[in-house]
Amino acid sequence: MTRRANEAVATYVVGDIQGCLASLRALLAAVGFGAADRLWCVGDLVNRGPDSLGTLRFARDLGERFATTLGNHDLHFLAMVHGGHPHRPGDTLEALLDAPDRDELAGWLRGQPFLLETEDWLVVHAGVPHVWNLAAVRARAAELQTAVRGAEHPAFFKAMYGNEPAQWDDALTGMARLRAITNHLTRMRLLDVAGVMEFSHKGALAEAPAGYKPWFAYPSRLPGKVVFGHWAALFGVAPDQCHPRTRAWGVDTGCVWGRRLTALRLDDERLFSVPAMERRAA
Amino acid sequence: MNASTPPARRPSGKTYLVGGAVRDGLLGLPVRERDWVVVGATAAEMLAHGYKQVGRDFPVFLDPRSGEQHALARTERKTGPGHADFTCHAAPSVTLEEDLLRRDLTINAMAKDGDRLIDPHGGKADLDARLLRHVSPAFAEDPLRVFRVARFAAQLPSFRIADETLALMASMRPELAALSGERVWAELAKAAAGPAPARFFETASALNGAVWFEQLNLDATVALFRRRAFRNQATALVAIGWANQRDAIASTLSRLKAPRLTARAATALAGHGPALVEAETAPALLEALAAIGVFRPGPLPELVFAAVEDCAGESLQPLRDLAQALRRIRVDATPGPAYGVALRDARLARIASWQKAHR
Numbered sequence: 001m002t003r004r005a006n007e008a009v010a011t012y013v014v015g016d017i018q019g020c021l022a023s024l025r026a027l028l029a030a031v032g033f034g035a036a037d038r039l040w041c042v043g044d045l046v047n048r049g050p051d052s053l054g055t056l057r058f059a060r061d062l063g064e065r066f067a068t069t070l071g072n073h074d075l076h077f078l079a080m081v082h083g084g085h086p087h088r089p090g091d092t093l094e095a096l097l098d099a100p101d102r103d104e105l106a107g108w109l110r111g112q113p114f115l116l117e118t119e120d121w122l123v124v125h126a127g128v129p130h131v132w133n134l135a136a137v138r139a140r141a142a143e144l145q146t147a148v149r150g151a152e153h154p155a156f157f158k159a160m161y162g163n164e165p166a167q168w169d170d171a172l173t174g175m176a177r178l179r180a181i182t183n184h185l186t187r188m189r190l191l192d193v194a195g196v197m198e199f200s201h202k203g204a205l206a207e208a209p210a211g212y213k214p215w216f217a218y219p220s221r222l223p224g225k226v227v228f229g230h231w232a233a234l235f236g237v238a239p240d241q242c243h244p245r246t247r248a249w250g251v252d253t254g255c256v257w258g259r260r261l262t263a264l265r266l267d268d269e270r271l272f273s274v275p276a277m278e279r280r281a282a
Numbered sequence: 283m284n285a286s287t288p289p290a291r292r293p294s295g296k297t298y299l300v301g302g303a304v305r306d307g308l309l310g311l312p313v314r315e316r317d318w319v320v321v322g323a324t325a326a327e328m329l330a331h332g333y334k335q336v337g338r339d340f341p342v343f344l345d346p347r348s349g350e351q352h353a354l355a356r357t358e359r360k361t362g363p364g365h366a367d368f369t370c371h372a373a374p375s376v377t378l379e380e381d382l383l384r385r386d387l388t389i390n391a392m393a394k395d396g397d398r399l400i401d402p403h404g405g406k407a408d409l410d411a412r413l414l415r416h417v418s419p420a421f422a423e424d425p426l427r428v429f430r431v432a433r434f435a436a437q438l439p440s441f442r443i444a445d446e447t448l449a450l451m452a453s454m455r456p457e458l459a460a461l462s463g464e465r466v467w468a469e470l471a472k473a474a475a476g477p478a479p480a481r482f483f484e485t486a487s488a489l490n491g492a493v494w495f496e497q498l499n500l501d502a503t504v505a506l507f508r509r510r511a512f513r514n515q516a517t518a519l520v521a522i523g524w525a526n527q528r529d530a531i532a533s534t535l536s537r538l539k540a541p542r543l544t545a546r547a548a549t550a551l552a553g554h555g556p557a558l559v560e561a562e563t564a565p566a567l568l569e570a571l572a573a574i575g576v577f578r579p580g581p582l583p584e585l586v587f588a589a590v591e592d593c594a595g596e597s598l599q600p601l602r603d604l605a606q607a608l609r610r611i612r613v614d615a616t617p618g619p620a621y622g623v624a625l626r627d628a629r630l631a632r633i634a635s636w637q638k639a640h641r
Contacts, residue, residue, distance in 0.1 A: 029310045030477040032412060032440025204597025206640065234595060238509035241595045253511050262511045272439055272477045273511035 011038040012272070013123055014263040015236075015251035016229045018073065019049030019092060021058055022277040023261040031263065031272045036065075040116055042229030042251060043071025043125035043186070045109070046096060049256045050278055052077070053096040056105045068112050070148070071125040071230060072186045075160060078148070081106045083157025110148055114185050115141035121266050122222060126188040126230040127248070130218030131168055131195040137185075137222070144181045167196040188215055189231055203233045220246035227264055232257055236271075295323030297352065298378055298393040298400065305389050308399075308409055309438070318345075319381050319393065321355045322374045328354070341372040355381040360423035363460040368423075383418055386427045387434065389441075391417045408444075415444035422450055425457035428492055429469035432485035439478035443485065451489060458493040466494050467538040474518040480507035494538065497530040498522070512592045519544050520589035523551030547585045550574045555590050558601060564633040568626070576605045604636045 012031060017024050033039065045059060045068060046052035059066050068074075077093055079085040081102065087093070096102060115137060116123035128137050147156045156178060165172060165180040172180050183197060190198040190212035198212045205214060216237060220226070225239070229252035237250030249269075255261035255276045262273040303316040320328070325341050333343035333352060341354035356372035357380050378393055379402045385391040392405040399406065403417050414434055421427055428451045431443060443451075473482035486492045487500040502525040512518035519540075523531045531552045535545040550573060557570035575582040583605065587598045608629050615624035 026312070027477070029312075030437075030439070032309070032438065034440075204599060206597055206600045233597065235513070235592065236511050237595060240509060259513060260511055270439070270478065270480070270508060271511055274477050275514070 016044035018256040019052035041068035047073035079157040127215040133221040295320040435481040436473035437476040463539040475515040523548035524593040528552040
């Protein structure tokens with residue numbers, strides 16, 4: 001594809017791809033993704049969809065033009081490779097786990113961050129809790145990234161799973177602290193006003209348990225805007241659905257569930273959306 | 283195609299791939315249908331070779347084997363104000379370049395002979411520069427092209443409309459009223475299925491409503507389409523009602539001859555969509571549910587629910603469940619006026635308890 005004339009490089013942030021490479025290709029063709037444009041993802045590149053292996057190879061081959069924040073499904077894949085975690089029902093990671101370049105791809109994925117930033121934007125997988133400010137989210141994402149990248153990563157992946165701690169506390173240390181950061185950045189949907197997370201609810205807001213609200217319904221302490229994924233049931237979130245002091249765009253529109261793949265162009269805050277291309281399992 | 287159809291021999295003319303297939307191929311987009319131009323042949327020859335003529339007035343034929351459209355190379359001249367008022371000149375002497383010259387945008391005026399690109403109007407350069415640019419001043423002879431360009435802006439969101447093309451489109455305003463509503467609607471419907479439907483309305487807005495959309499609140503419509511993704515073409519079209527006044531949407535869709543279900547759903551959305559999400563009293567919610575047809579058979583309520591979900595970004599499943607429960611309510615009352623009162627009271631009671639739990 002040729003580079004657009006008269007236009008600066010664009011940055012597209014795409015929602016959860018989850019192995020839906022055909023939809024990703026359709027979306028990139030539809031937006032006229034240029035040879036110098038950047039593609040960022042909110043995470044969950046893999047799992048549930050048909051082509052996790054192809055998606056990782058495609059993303060890696062974009063080189064410097066691609067970056068993603070790590071999502072819970074990405075961590076699950078890494079925990080299977082590095083932490084000995086078993087296959088779970090619904091996983092579609094076999095081809096990826098059996099691939100000759102599995103370790104190379106896992107190594108590349110493990111190098112991705114938990115937070116992407118521009119001057120005006122933060123990109124995270126699940127969200128930023130209202131109890132964190134910019135310095136906090138930066139520091140905690142960096143802590144987690146150090147654990148995932150570092151030599152002790154097998155120990156992290158072995159102990160990564162668990163709903164506790166469900167509330168942030170600056171005094172947390174060790175694995176409990178890393179698990180709390182993981183839960184906030186990659187699994188959070190609902191919290192109560194004190195910041196206690198609720199993990200069982202994945203559906204619509206109208207059915208949320210009493211006392212809990214989505215993280216973006218609280219006033220943000222961040223100076224900029226946030227792009228996130230992770231919550232397909234909402235079919236996207238726009239700033240007018242957030243607390244007036246929170247400017248967040250949710251770009252997970254449930255591609256892997258046969259709905260749509262959506263990207264936000266950061267430069268002019270435009271949404272682009274294509275129907276899922278994957279044939280759905282009956 | 284029926285496998286028993288005898289293979290037709292090729293007519294004597296030369297055949298070129300043209301239009302959208304050439305454009306989408308160069309853009310890496312999926313090619314949905316392929317159109318061909320035949321140069322140096324006559325209609326009689328085409329028919330003799332087994333091609334079937336599509337319309338009476340245009341030299342357009344279907345290939346009985348592939349089902350693909352083959353048109354004789356032609357030039358066109360405008361004879362009246364509408365979209366269909368043309369005389370068409372097709373003859374073996376019309377060249378490919380002349381045929382490409384009558385087309386709307388440079389990116390649609392390229393042809394392919396096998397792998398060879400034939401591009402007399404700079405279509406490839408405009409494609410690389412992501413420009414929607416008219417081929418020649420003859421663009422202005424077909425007012426439907428104003429809405430085709432708006433539709434291309436929605437389907438090809440990385441392209442911008444060339445300044446001189448937008449100026450030409452603005453100058454075509456006096457011709458727009460003569461268009462048929464159905465043709466304008468068809469362009470809007472295609473735009474609604476594209477990756478960025480907002481751009482159709484942005485283009486209309488840049489043309490002060492382009493006659494057909496001037497009753498709409500285009501700023502609100504653009505804002506809605508810029509912040510939401512729609513699950514499908516149907517909810518995207520109905521969603522126009524969310525951003526507009528009831529009378530404005532009803533009148534606009536009626537002039538566009540929109541399909542009845544779409545028009546009813548969009549009008550219902552304009553009148554009652556907000557109440558479905560935030561009605562505070564039981565009578566207000568009952569009125570909204572009744573108005574969207576919850577107590578009548580048919581697809582209207584579900585289409586409205588889906589469109590409201592896409593507009594508001596929130597599931598209405600609890601409301602669907604409520605509607606289902608309300609439909610099942612039967613009352614033990616004497617037929618007659620008392621029955622209606624009792625039924626209404628029972629429905630209101632059910633809604634009130636639902637509102638206590640959900641709102």
